Amino acid sequence: MSEGALAPNLIAFGRVLRRAGVPVGPAETLGAAEALRHVPLADRAAFRAALRATMIHRREYFEVFDAAFDLFWRNPEAPLGAFDPDEPPPESLPPAARRVSDAMPGAAPLAPPAAEPETREGAALAVSERERLNRLDFESMTAEELADAKREIRRLVLPLAERPTRRFRPDPSGPRTDLRATIRASMRLGGEIASISRRRRVTQAPPLVLLCDVSGSMAHYAQILLHFLHAVANHRARVHSFVFGTRLTNITRALRNRDPEVAFQAVSHILPDWSGGTRIGEALDRFNRLWARRVLGQGAVVLLITDGLDRGGAEGLSEAAERLSHSCRRLIWLNPLLRYAGFQPRAAGIRALLPHVHEHRQVHNLNSLRALVATLSAPAPNQGGSA
Amino acid sequence: MAESSAPPLPASVAATQALLEAGGYVADRALATTVHLALTMGRPLLLEGEPGTGKTEIAKVLAAQLPRRLVRLQCHDGMDLSSAAYEWNHARQLMAIRLAESAGVSERQGLERSLYDRRFLEARPLLQAIEGSPALLLIDELDRADEPFEAFLLEILADFQLTVPELGTIRAETPPVVVITSNRTREVHDAIRRRCLYHWVDYPDAGRERAILARRAPEVPAALSAQVVAFAQGLRGDEFFKPPGVAETIDWARALTALDKRELEPATAEATLGVLLKYQDDIARLRGAELARRVEEAHEAGS
Numbered sequence: 001m002s003e004g005a006l007a008p009n010l011i012a013f014g015r016v017l018r019r020a021g022v023p024v025g026p027a028e029t030l031g032a033a034e035a036l037r038h039v040p041l042a043d044r045a046a047f048r049a050a051l052r053a054t055m056i057h058r059r060e061y062f063e064v065f066d067a068a069f070d071l072f073w074r075n076p077e078a079p080l081g082a083f084d085p086d087e088p089p090p091e092s093l094p095p096a097a098r099r100v101s102d103a104m105p106g107a108a109p110l111a112p113p114a115a116e117p118e119t120r121e122g123a124a125l126a127v128s129e130r131e132r133l134n135r136l137d138f139e140s141m142t143a144e145e146l147a148d149a150k151r152e153i154r155r156l157v158l159p160l161a162e163r164p165t166r167r168f169r170p171d172p173s174g175p176r177t178d179l180r181a182t183i184r185a186s187m188r189l190g191g192e193i194a195s196i197s198r199r200r201r202v203t204q205a206p207p208l209v210l211l212c213d214v215s216g217s218m219a220h221y222a223q224i225l226l227h228f229l230h231a232v233a234n235h236r237a238r239v240h241s242f243v244f245g246t247r248l249t250n251i252t253r254a255l256r257n258r259d260p261e262v263a264f265q266a267v268s269h270i271l272p273d274w275s276g277g278t279r280i281g282e283a284l285d286r287f288n289r290l291w292a293r294r295v296l297g298q299g300a301v302v303l304l305i306t307d308g309l310d311r312g313g314a315e316g317l318s319e320a321a322e323r324l325s326h327s328c329r330r331l332i333w334l335n336p337l338l339r340y341a342g343f344q345p346r347a348a349g350i351r352a353l354l355p356h357v358h359e360h361r362q363v364h365n366l367n368s369l370r371a372l373v374a375t376l377s378a379p380a381p382n383q384g385g386s387a
Numbered sequence: 388m389a390e391s392s393a394p395p396l397p398a399s400v401a402a403t404q405a406l407l408e409a410g411g412y413v414a415d416r417a418l419a420t421t422v423h424l425a426l427t428m429g430r431p432l433l434l435e436g437e438p439g440t441g442k443t444e445i446a447k448v449l450a451a452q453l454p455r456r457l458v459r460l461q462c463h464d465g466m467d468l469s470s471a472a473y474e475w476n477h478a479r480q481l482m483a484i485r486l487a488e489s490a491g492v493s494e495r496q497g498l499e500r501s502l503y504d505r506r507f508l509e510a511r512p513l514l515q516a517i518e519g520s521p522a523l524l525l526i527d528e529l530d531r532a533d534e535p536f537e538a539f540l541l542e543i544l545a546d547f548q549l550t551v552p553e554l555g556t557i558r559a560e561t562p563p564v565v566v567i568t569s570n571r572t573r574e575v576h577d578a579i580r581r582r583c584l585y586h587w588v589d590y591p592d593a594g595r596e597r598a599i600l601a602r603r604a605p606e607v608p609a610a611l612s613a614q615v616v617a618f619a620q621g622l623r624g625d626e627f628f629k630p631p632g633v634a635e636t637i638d639w640a641r642a643l644t645a646l647d648k649r650e651l652e653p654a655t656a657e658a659t660l661g662v663l664l665k666y667q668d669d670i671a672r673l674r675g676a677e678l679a680r681r682v683e684e685a686h687e688a689g690s
Contacts, residue, residue: 027581031430035584038427039400039420046400049420057580059435059587166465167535179477183484184553187499191484289628294571298464298533319668323628 007033013072017055020064028055047073137339137364139220150227152366154260162203163299174200206299206329207238211287213306214271215245215278221336221364225305226267228369230260240295243271244283250291280310280349281317284324292327299329301376305363307337310349317349321356331356334363334372393521393561394453396426410448412441413591413598421586422449431544431565433580436588438570439632441599445588446525446566455523455564460512462532471536472513472549479507503553514557517549521561529579530569537576544582591633593620593688599633600640607640613689614651614682615640619663621681621688627672631663639663651686653679 014029031054039046048069056065141149168174170181181197210229214222226243233239233255240252254266296302302324310317325331333353337343339362345351354360359375362368397403403426404419414422422445425432434442450457460471468474480502487498508514516524529537543549547562567583569575591599596616600607607615615636623630631639639662648655657678664670673681 023577031428031584034428035424038424043400043416045416046420049417050424052417053421053424053584053586057433057577057583057585062587165533167467180475183475183477183480183502186484187495187502190495191487191498191502285626289626294574297530297572323668 006036010036013051013068014055016068016072017065020068022056022061022064022068024055031055136366138224138336139364146224149224149366150260153224153227153369154231162205164201165204167202168199169202170197171200172198174198176200205236205238206301207240207295207297208232208236209295209300209302209328210239210241211284211302211304211306212241212243213245213278213280214243217278217307217309218305218336221305225363226264227260230255230263234258240291242287242291243267244278244280244287246277246279246282248283248286248290278306278310279315280306280308280353281315281320284320285316288320288323288327292324296327301330301332302328303332303334304353304357305334306353307335308333308350308353309337309347310352314348314352318352318356321353325356325358330358332359332361332372332376333357334361336362336364338362339364339368393455396453397423399423406452407445407448410452411602412444412448413595413602414445415591415595418445418586418588421584425566425584426564428584429562431567431583433567433569433575433583433585434588435569435571435575435585437590437630437632439634440588440590441633442568442588443525443527446523446527446568449564449566450523450525453523453564456520457525458512458516458522458563459525459527461527462529462536464531464533466532466536468539470511472511472539473551474509474511475503475553476507476509483507505554508551508554513543514549516563516565517543517547517557517559522563524563524565526565526567528570529567529575530571530573534576537579541578541582544579590620590623590630593617596620596633596636600637603637604641604644607644608649610689611643611649611651612640614685615643615689617688618651618656618681618685621684622663627664627669628666629664629669635663635665651682651689653682656682 010029010033014024014026014032017024032051035050035054036047039050041047051069052062052065056062136145136149138146138149168176168178170178176199178197178199181199182193182195185195185197186193210232212222212225212229214226218225222243229241229251233241233252240250241255242248242250242252249271251267251270254270255263257263257266304324321331335350337350338360345354361372361375363372397406400416400420400423403423404414404416407414407419407422422432424430434445436442446459447457449455483502484498487501510518512524516522526540529540544565547559548556550556567575567579590596593616596619597612600612600616604612619631619636619639639659642659642662643651643655646655646659657674660670660673660678664673
């Protein structure tokens with residue numbers, strides 16, 4: 001097939017990938033076109049590898065890419081055969097392929113992005129009203145009170161105690177001399193060193209990882225805590241958010257949208273099990289194996305938000321929690337059940353979890369969230385500490 | 388500043404595959420294609436994969452076979468300009484100021500020029516890769532460096548040039564071949580990814596792993612090699628915290644050979660498990676009957 005037919009096909013292929021949720025821009029398509037000049041087009045393996053190396057930048061997208069490739073460049077005899085939009089996609093596809101075939105031309109157009117809801121910066125609440133709201137359990141709030149609480153949550157900032165990095169910035173009262181700047185300054189005086197420039201270590205907030213339980217028993221809290229996650233994720237850099245019920249889902253990218261409603265829509269899109277059962281041990285184990293090494297570097301703090309009520313009989317929970325607590329600098333368990341004065345760690349899940357967390361805190365009303373913010377910004381003990 | 392022009396690059400995907408093969412690296416078609424494209428298109432190659440899948444090895448073999456001068460930058464947290472790119476030699480600069488003073492030079496610009504001379508600049512890996520004979524720059528474990536360093540790297544990857552404020556811009560005469568590896572202890576930023584050709588280095592299948600073992604550890608008996616590979620492949624299918632990489636398989640095969648074993652047996656396997664698995668939870672899962680069963684399976688698969 002000639003180069004002339006190749007270019008439109010590549011552009012169409014790029015569009016298919018984009019509609020299937022893979023970020024592919026003109027730069028990627030151009031790169032692919034250039035790459036195809038260097039590989040034998042009859043070699044299907046090389047053809048696939050060339051497209052993948054230039055258009056895909058993350059392993060997470062391989063599955064979608066492969067499904068799209070097989071569907072789009074369907075005829076293995078003629079790898080450049082154009083996609084036939086009239087042919088219906090085969091039945092019973094795996095999820096990735098389903099997503100791709102939905103994205104193929106001819107499929108129903110995807111829903112347009114939700115219109116920007118106006119962001120209401122609610123007027124500050126009257127003092128007494130606010131006092132009541134602060135102490136009210138999220139569970140017993142009316143819809144209106146919940147809306148107020150959500151607005152209050154958006155105002156919370158979560159400053160983590162900063163850790164020294166190995167970078168420096170100029171600072172006249174810094175503890176270290178900066179020879180490079182000193183010599184450069186001396187040039188203005190013909191080589192006379194009149195003053196010593198100084199520098200100071202840059203400090204930086206550690207990464208924050210949020211693990212939130214969205215199973216049935218947490219349903220009342222999950223909604224509002226998701227607001228909390230969204231507020232935190234948008235307020236600072238290096239936040240990774242996960243939710244779990246029976247499965248673990250990374251919602252970091254979905255939460256990145258500044259508009260909470262759009263963000264939650266994106267979350268519910270990728271979330272398989274709102275308000276189902278919980279298997280905390282399995283979720284933590286999955287997190288340990290798939291994500292811990294990728295997001296827990298550089299002294300990360302983990303907030304685990306769950307009531308500790310495990311559908312699976314707390315199997316493997318103790319081991320997973322122990323591994324998790326070893327992999328991060330601080331593991332903080334936020335537990336809405338802790339609000340009851342007579343809270344006893346009776347459930348198997350709670351007893352399995354408790355020995356391994358560095359802190360166990362309540363999280364059922366605005367005041368408890370504020371207290372959390374206060375402790376997180378205090379300089380943390382380096383490791384250990386009991387619950 | 389190049390002392391010699393760069394040796395020619397392999398002309399086709401097949402030639403690239405043969406080149407890697409000649410260097411002792413058993414590459415599949417997709418990897419050979421990506422390497423070939425990175426070389427011909429002059430784009431950096433980003434290799435991601437689990438630890439121990441041979442990412443760094445690809446760069447070393449390429450450097451040896453092309454041949455190119457290998458410049459390696461091992462990344463670490465908080466890596467800054469002075470350890471990655473260049474550093475002014477302040478002691479020698481101060482000395483030069485003294486000398487200028489005693490020689491009675493007080494003209495400012497002349498002094499400044501002589502003080503910010505290339506002589507006083509110490510080259511670190513990034514500058515070394517841009518200056519001198521054609522190089523292969525290996526940026527190893529980029530995920531260990533922090534985000535500000537990645538931002539700095541963008542200039543180098545885009546134009547193969549480095550700007551020293553006091554001196555000016557230094558440009559590579561022959562752009563270096565750039566290979567970046569990442570173990571995903573942190574996600575590498577999209578801006579870097581977009582500039583690179585991306586390849587995920589997966590665990591090899593049993594056939595390729597045996598071929599790798601034969602090249603890297605020829606002293607291992609064939610039967611043992613097949614069993615060790617089958618055993619390691621079995622571990623990767625299950626959900627271990629850290630399944631063994633190819634590097635671990637090679638180490639284990641060598642360890643067993645050093646103990647004069649010609650076949651895999653439960654007792655020695657248990658005693659040497661620490662070569663293969665590096666986490667206590669994983670080792671504990673494999674003790675006793677479970678281990679015997681897996682050794683048995685490896686015998687069947689390897690025969």
